[in-house]
Amino acid sequence: MEGTNKDKQSLQDLLSHDLEFKYATSKKVLPGIRRVVAPNPSPYTLHGTGTYIIGSGEVAIIDPGPNIPSHIDALINETKGEKITHILVTHTHADHSPASRPLANLTGGIVMGYGPHGNEEGEEGADLSFTPDYLIKDKEIIKGYNWELECIHTPGHTSNHICYSVKGSKAILTGDHIMGWSTTLVSPPDGNMKDYFTSLEKMLLREEEYYIPSHGEMIKNPRRFVTALIGHRKMREKQIKKYLHTNKISYIPELVSKMYPNLDKRLIKAAGRSVLAHLLHMQELGYVQSSDSGWILI
Numbered sequence: 128m129e130g131t132n133k134d135k136q137s138l139q140d141l142l143s144h145d146l147e148f149k150y151a152t153s154k155k156v157l158p159g160i161r162r163v164v165a166p167n168p169s170p171y172t173l174h175g176t177g178t179y180i181i182g183s184g185e186v187a188i189i190d191p192g193p194n195i196p197s198h199i200d201a202l203i204n205e206t207k208g209e210k211i212t213h214i215l216v217t218h219t220h221a222d223h224s225p226a227s228r229p230l231a232n233l234t235g236g237i238v239m240g241y242g243p244h245g246n247e248e249g250e251e252g253a254d255l256s257f258t259p260d261y262l263i264k265d266k267e268i269i270k271g272y273n274w275e276l277e278c279i280h281t282p283g284h285t286s287n288h289i290c291y292s293v294k295g296s297k298a299i300l301t302g303d304h305i306m307g308w309s310t311t312l313v314s315p316p317d318g319n320m321k322d323y324f325t326s327l328e329k330m331l332l333r334e335e336e337y338y339i340p341s342h343g344e345m346i347k348n349p350r351r352f353v354t355a356l357i358g359h360r361k362m363r364e365k366q367i368k369k370y371l372h373t374n375k376i377s378y379i380p381e382l383v384s385k386m387y388p389n390l391d392k393r394l395i396k397a398a399g400r401s402v403l404a405h406l407l408h409m410q411e412l413g414y415v416q417s418s419d420s421g422w423i424l425i
Contacts, residue, residue, distance in 0.1 A: 138355040144308050146174055146344050151201035153180060156339055157296050159274060163201055165192035167222055170393045171252075173308050173342045176222045179300055180206060181293060182274035187213040188236065189291060189300050190341055191226035199226050203233060211236040212271060215263070217302025217341065218288040219244040219254040227257065239263050241278075245286035245317040253317070263289065281330070283323025284311050290330075298337040298345075305330065305352065307343025310359060314400035320360075320408035327357050364405050368414065368424060376421035379403060 146164070148154055153161040161180040168175050178198070179189040186209050192198055202211075211234040216224040219240065227238045240259040247253050263269065265280035275294035281304040282288055291300045303311055304326060313323050330338075330353050338346040346352045366386050371377050383390070383398045390398055406422055409415045416425050 136351060136355055138310070138352075138359040141346075141352055141355055142308055143344055144173060148174065150175070151197065151204070153205040156345060157293075157298055157337065159183070159296055160293060160298065160300075160339065161205070162339075163198070163205055165195060165198040165222070167193050167195065167198075170391060171312070171397070172222050175342075177339075177341045178202060178226075179339070181276070182271055183209065185210045185212045185272035187211075187215060187269075187271055187274060187276065188230065189215050190217055190223045190302065191230045193222050194225040194229055199230055199233070202226075202230060210234070213269065214238045215269070215276070215289075215291065216240045216257070216259075217290065217300070217304075218285040219257045220285065220303070221252045221254050223302070223341065224254045224257045231260075237261055239269070241280060241287040241289050243287070248316055250314055250317060268294075279329070279333075281326035282319065283313060283326045284318055286317050286319065286322070288326075292333070292335060296337070297335050298339050299330075299333065299335045299349075301330075301338045301340045301346075303341055305338055305346070305349075305356065306340040307338075307346050308340075309343070310356070310401075312397050312401060313404040314397070315404050315407055318400070318404055320404040321411060323404075324357065324360065324408075327353055327360075360405075363401075364409055364414075367402070367405055367409065371415060371422060371424035373424045376418050376423055378421045379406075382422075 148164045150166045153163045163178045165176040176192040178192045181187040214227050214236040231238050237260045239261045244253045263278045267278045269276045277292040279290040281290050284303045338349040370385050379399050387398050
């Protein structure tokens with residue numbers, strides 16, 4: 128799919144660390160959508176995980192977040208006088224799903240997700256305890272009192288990642304599939320770069336006008352943003368081709384040092400996981416080959 132020059136704008140020009148929020152307090156993002164940011168800031172979560180309250184009166188919670196008592200209390204306080212009927216997760220990482228069961232125990236809300244976590248090998252942040260009461264499916268419509276969600280299966284970041292289109296709002300809650308402040312970590316084997324590319328292309332076919340991520344501010348030109356994400360990933364694979372050799376084995380740490388020369392040391396391991404995801408994708412395409420724990424260009 129070809130885009131205009133505006134569509135092909137650099138991803139770095141589109142990313143933003145800005146977000147107007149106050150911990151333990153909900154803020155309206157769009158009509159029928161409120162956000163409460165969890166107090167778990169880090170190099171991976173920016174200010175913290177965005178938990179979303181959908182509807183009014185009888186509401187859904189999207190990504191209840193980490194099991195932090197003060198955050199769970201904030202969700203209860205910010206829905207005072209309302210009933211939490213549904214608790215949905217975008218995926219099973221420690222900053223998104225662990226609060227689902229404690230919140231359900233307090234409210235009686237039904238916990239919903241695509242399924243338990245997939246392959247745990249190589250992951251540090253997986254929530255392996257998550258078990259939904261109800262398994263949702265791609266394209267399924269979940270209806271509440273005065274809200275409606277369409278489930279969009281978007282594997283890549285994790286195999287069970289779901290985005291939610293909020294009907295009537297022209298918006299999609301994108302979880303960690305598409306973030307407003309950073310690229311998404313893809314960590315094999317549960318994270319899969321081929322799936323991630325496919326899921327990005329899937330989003331390009333959508334008509335919604337706003338993407339609301341779990342981390343970072345709302346994205347107001349999603350087609351341009353997704354096109355830039357795809358371009359950025361293709362650029363990374365071009366870099367790998369540039370730094371690999373046909374007659375000499377290269378290893379992931381040296382690729383990371385060349386591809387991310389000024390990277391925060393706390394993110395080096397994560398960068399290595401994404402480089403591995405790219406290498407596995409490129410191997411499937413026949414561009415590279417693994418050899419003695421390293422990689423060569425074919």
